Amino acid sequence: MDSIAGKKPGLTWAVNLSVLAMVLLWIFPTLGLFVSSFRTGDQIVASGWWKALFPAEQIVQLRVADPDENRVERDGVFRVEGNFFLTGELTGEIQAFGVSSRDLGAHAPGEAADMGDGESLAVNADGSYVWSGSDDQISGRGQRVFVTATVPPDFSLDNYDTVLGEGVVQDLISWLVGAALVGIAGFLALRALLPAHGPVLAVGAALLYGAFALIAALRAGLVGTTPFVATGLVVVIAGAAYVLVRRAMPEAARTMAWVLGITAFAVFVTDFGVGTGVGAATASEDMAKAFMNTLTVVIPATVIPILVAAFAAYALAWMDFPGRALLIAAVVGLLVVPLQLALIPLLKLHNEVGIGKGYVGTWLAHTGFGMPLAIYLLRNYMVGLPRDIIENAKVDGATDFQIFVRIILPLSFPALASFAIFQFLWTWNDLLVALVFLIDSSGQTTVMTKQIVEILGTRGGDWEILATSAFVSIAVPLIVFFSMQRYLVRGLLAGSVK
Amino acid sequence: MNPALQGLTFIIIGVGGCIGYFYFSNVVLDKVIFPARGPKAGRNINRANMIRPWLFLFPALLALGLYLAYPVFETLRLSLTERLPGGQSRWVGLANYQQMLGEPKFMEALRNNMMWLIVVPALSTAFGLLAAQLTDRIRWGNVAKSIVFMPMAISFVGAAVIFKLVYDARPINAEQIGILNAIYLSLGGEAPINWLTVPFWNNFFLMAVLVWIQTGFAMVILSAALRGIPEETVEAAIVDGANPFQIFFKIKVPQIMGTIVVVWTTITIVVLKVFDIVYAMTNGQWETQVLANYMYDKLFRANDWGVGSASAMVIMLLVTPILVWNVYNARKEMR
Numbered sequence: 142m143d144s145i146a147g148k149k150p151g152l153t154w155a156v157n158l159s160v161l162a163m164v165l166l167w168i169f170p171t172l173g174l175f176v177s178s179f180r181t182g183d184q185i186v187a188s189g190w191w192k193a194l195f196p197a198e199q200i201v202q203l204r205v206a207d208p209d210e211n212r213v214e215r216d217g218v219f220r221v222e223g224n225f226f227l228t229g230e231l232t233g234e235i236q237a238f239g240v241s242s243r244d245l246g247a248h249a250p251g252e253a254a255d256m257g258d259g260e261s262l263a264v265n266a267d268g269s270y271v272w273s274g275s276d277d278q279i280s281g282r283g284q285r286v287f288v289t290a291t292v293p294p295d296f297s298l299d300n301y302d303t304v305l306g307e308g309v310v311q312d313l314i315s316w317l318v319g320a321a322l323v324g325i326a327g328f329l330a331l332r333a334l335l336p337a338h339g340p341v342l343a344v345g346a347a348l349l350y351g352a353f354a355l356i357a358a359l360r361a362g363l364v365g366t367t368p369f370v371a372t373g374l375v376v377v378i379a380g381a382a383y384v385l386v387r388r389a390m391p392e393a394a395r396t397m398a399w400v401l402g403i404t405a406f407a408v409f410v411t412d413f414g415v416g417t418g419v420g421a422a423t424a425s426e427d428m429a430k431a432f433m434n435t436l437t438v439v440i441p442a443t444v445i446p447i448l449v450a451a452f453a454a455y456a457l458a459w460m461d462f463p464g465r466a467l468l469i470a471a472v473v474g475l476l477v478v479p480l481q482l483a484l485i486p487l488l489k490l491h492n493e494v495g496i497g498k499g500y501v502g503t504w505l506a507h508t509g510f511g512m513p514l515a516i517y518l519l520r521n522y523m524v525g526l527p528r529d530i531i532e533n534a535k536v537d538g539a540t541d542f543q544i545f546v547r548i549i550l551p552l553s554f555p556a557l558a559s560f561a562i563f564q565f566l567w568t569w570n571d572l573l574v575a576l577v578f579l580i581d582s583s584g585q586t587t588v589m590t591k592q593i594v595e596i597l598g599t600r601g602g603d604w605e606i607l608a609t610s611a612f613v614s615i616a617v618p619l620i621v622f623f624s625m626q627r628y629l630v631r632g633l634l635a636g637s638v639k
Numbered sequence: 640m641n642p643a644l645q646g647l648t649f650i651i652i653g654v655g656g657c658i659g660y661f662y663f664s665n666v667v668l669d670k671v672i673f674p675a676r677g678p679k680a681g682r683n684i685n686r687a688n689m690i691r692p693w694l695f696l697f698p699a700l701l702a703l704g705l706y707l708a709y710p711v712f713e714t715l716r717l718s719l720t721e722r723l724p725g726g727q728s729r730w731v732g733l734a735n736y737q738q739m740l741g742e743p744k745f746m747e748a749l750r751n752n753m754m755w756l757i758v759v760p761a762l763s764t765a766f767g768l769l770a771a772q773l774t775d776r777i778r779w780g781n782v783a784k785s786i787v788f789m790p791m792a793i794s795f796v797g798a799a800v801i802f803k804l805v806y807d808a809r810p811i812n813a814e815q816i817g818i819l820n821a822i823y824l825s826l827g828g829e830a831p832i833n834w835l836t837v838p839f840w841n842n843f844f845l846m847a848v849l850v851w852i853q854t855g856f857a858m859v860i861l862s863a864a865l866r867g868i869p870e871e872t873v874e875a876a877i878v879d880g881a882n883p884f885q886i887f888f889k890i891k892v893p894q895i896m897g898t899i900v901v902v903w904t905t906i907t908i909v910v911l912k913v914f915d916i917v918y919a920m921t922n923g924q925w926e927t928q929v930l931a932n933y934m935y936d937k938l939f940r941a942n943d944w945g946v947g948s949a950s951a952m953v954i955m956l957l958v959t960p961i962l963v964w965n966v967y968n969a970r971k972e973m974r
Contacts (some may be wrong), residue, residue: 152883153776160773164783167790173818177804187810190818196868197723276789367761417850445653446702453699462692466973468700473969475707477962481913481934482951483706485944486713491707504649509706512699541691542665571795572915577939590796592918597800604804611800615793622792626785633856634863 157265171615177608180294185458185604195289196233200245203230204273206264212279219279225288226268233292238264245287264288300609304428383431428610430585431592434571435502435614438579441509442568443561449508450515451557455545457516458523459531469520475513483510484577491578499586503579510574511564521635522556523549559632562625566618589614657698664694711955718948735945745950746896748928751842753959755913755929758843760906762850764899767857772887774858784862786911788855795852795915802848803920806834838926845927848916853909857902864898904961911954930954 176190184193200620207221226507237246240254240262248254253271254261260274262284272284285350456462457469488498494501526549534544550557568574572590579586587595593614596607622629668690718735720728739745750816770787774780792796807817808831817820820831834844868891876890892899914931921927923936930950938947 156715156776159771160777160780160783163770163773164786167787170798170817170851171789171793173804175799175825185815188814189818189821190662190804191818226764266816267788360849429682441649441697444650445657448654448794449698449702452657456692456695458973460692460695462689463683465692466970468696469709469971469973470966471705474962474966475703477908477958477965478707478711479908479931479951479954479958480707481912481931482714482955483710484951485938485948486710487706489713501649502652505702506706512702513707516699516703525827540665541688541695542661545695569799572794572796572918576935588763590794590915593796593800597803597919607800608804611797615797615813618794619789622789623785626788629791630859633859 169212174608174612176296176603178300178612179298180605181297181299182603182605184295185608191490193294193296198236198289199233199292200287200289201231203286203288205270205286207283208279208281209549211307215275217275218273219276221272221279221283222270224267224269225264231268231288231290233290235264235266235268235288235290236602237289239287240284246289248632262286300605301613304606304613305432306611315478319519331454345470370497374622427587428589428613431587431589432613434579434586435588435590438507438575439568440520441500442511443564445504445511446508446511446515446564447557450512450560451550451553452545452589454516454519454523455541459544459549460541472513472516472520476517479577480510484573488577498578498581500579503574506574506578507568507571509562511567514563515560518560518632519553519556519634524551524554555628555631556635558625558628559635562621563632565621569618577578660698661917665691668694673967678956685732714948714951714955714968717944718952721944721945731945735949739946739949739953744923744928745933747926748923748930748933748950749953751926751928752911752930754842755846755849756957757920758846759853759910760903762846763853763857763906764903766850766854767902768861768892768899770854770858772891775862784858787858790852791855793852795848795913796919798848798852799916801920802844802851803835806844808833818969827957834926835921836925841921841925841927845916845920848920848949849910849913853906859905860902861895861898867892907962911957924925 173190176193177185180190180193188197188220203225205221207220208221211221211223213222235250237249238254239245240256241247248264250264250266253261254279255261256274258275258278260278262270262272264270264286270286272279272621402580457465457472483506491497491502496505530548530552534548540546570586570590572594574586575591579588580591589610593607593610596603596610659908668687673687673690674680677683680873687865717728719732721731721735722728736758770784774783774787777783793801805817805819807815808820809817811830815824815831817831817835820828824831835841872890872894873886876886881890912931913929914935917923917927917929917932921931923929930953934947934950937943937950942945
């Protein structure tokens, strides 16, 4: 398109500028929340977050040290010396100072302000000051000084400590870096060695991965309390990793690093939840608990529907039976049925069956609500797979079950990934299903979205808590979004346009 | 039991159960019920193959039927009955609908929903189309796309907090921390406005949140559609002396009309279900009620299942044309 006729440089400029305007408009709201989460409550209400990015000019009223305790006499002249920076009263860079409220910036740093009758006050750029004069003048209270200083942007992780717990963000960062390093190393090793050594190395990688998970589980304290669970966890994860690598080589090897990182992250969070989840309910623990609960809702609610839907999608795509067209039409129809309709009937059903409110009901509900999209996406993708492969396999005597597990499932990896992302985002961000099917009066089963709504209602003015909590809850989807955007886009296109 | 361990157990049982079900049901079908040997081997294989699709479909159909199809009919039934103390219910015909239509809050929700239905899909699609067209023509277009697309990952509740900060209002002599009021005052506004409490117009401030989220979705799909346009048609128009605006509106847009409709209807469905934004930002106060939040109010605050179900049926009724249209298109494509 670049070389076509009829293209004017002016227009290119206009295009660039309008895109820039749009991008800024779209990123500004989120940026505000992000910046605010690093500021203290006082800073947030004192100035707009957009001003926090730049050095701000501040006028501070200070007093020099108490003369009765600090003055020193030399040749009949009394002096009080000190340093505003050292006492912590002032930060930044001193631009000007003044001794009268009528002229705040009268003097440049280093100058001496003459206050009449030989009394003078000098403030230097390094924060030190000298106040000198006669016995009468240097007495009473310390002299007032107005200092104009440029304060550099000031950000801290304090809010995250309050919301998540002391030191959690630092731990998180070191864990993520560690997991990423292991993941990248593993990925590079896999890529270099796999084509040549195949299964042997895959088993090795799986064992390594298992060992990693074991260490993580040990750290989480799972082993001490329930060794069987930890062992099971390691076996399952190692087995899954092995299957992934063997079945769907290229795509799986690439995602292996991600799985590694995310698992480490999950185990870390478990660690945190197990370690501190009990005890007095403070703001921080509520949010940490909500984080844990959200993870607990999301992971099974993402994994189960994929498996169920994949089989159904295969049947709808590649098996011939009466009523197939009708079923596909039904799935397309159910795609748009609002889940609001399902709330009361299903709540009644859950109560009658005995599940009541709780995780099991929530998982089942998410599975049901995600099913039409899952079947629709996967079927659309599977229909596009080459017919020859499937027919060849049939001729070679493969059963439908074998064809599905050995051929269709590995080939459908991109579609599986895109649905997994959709379902993950949807369940993580969900409020309504959690409100109806999960959250009971005990307060133990709250999720992040509910927690944020709660803070909005009760502590709406505490922007530092609100902004940080909200940012914690949107950080995970954002990470998933930016790392898996390719699959997300592919899934969107498969789901909407044909 | 610790919820995390419970979750892990559920994954293992769920995944193991699914795999076990699919594997063993196939084994049972092939080896026990219709074994592929003996005198009737041929007939048995055919019979097994007739039954197998239903084995594959059964769990999914169960989930679909129980969690989506059954509730539609149950809600319809509930909307025509009244709950009596002691778990009984009584047939009341259309009384719930009559009561609902008489409530000013419902009419307000209906009116607001109609505005949402017009404004949000229109603006999202328009912005999405604009973004798709513009970003395709510049070098850093992919970065720009990522950023416009990003709100898709943010929860409605998260977006509500984000925009609460944007709309925040402080007293007139204090420093404004909401960027909208800061801009408004710097442009010569007299006093900061509490945007979410201004009746009627506050609806648009809520809609802006959803437009902000949905534009990325529209952009991604429309951008793919734009790239699918045959290059020759554009080149022919250039040769004929069309200017860029004519190319866009008279050549490109007509060719992607089908996709625009799909995007429009998809966003329409999202709008009909919109609940979290209103629930978190105003909870329907200051005349911002919408149907989904009205329904939640009736069901879980007023505990009135009859009227709540009736309003759910209204949402269903509004979705139905899209449902029919989608099914019709899907059938057309399959032929």
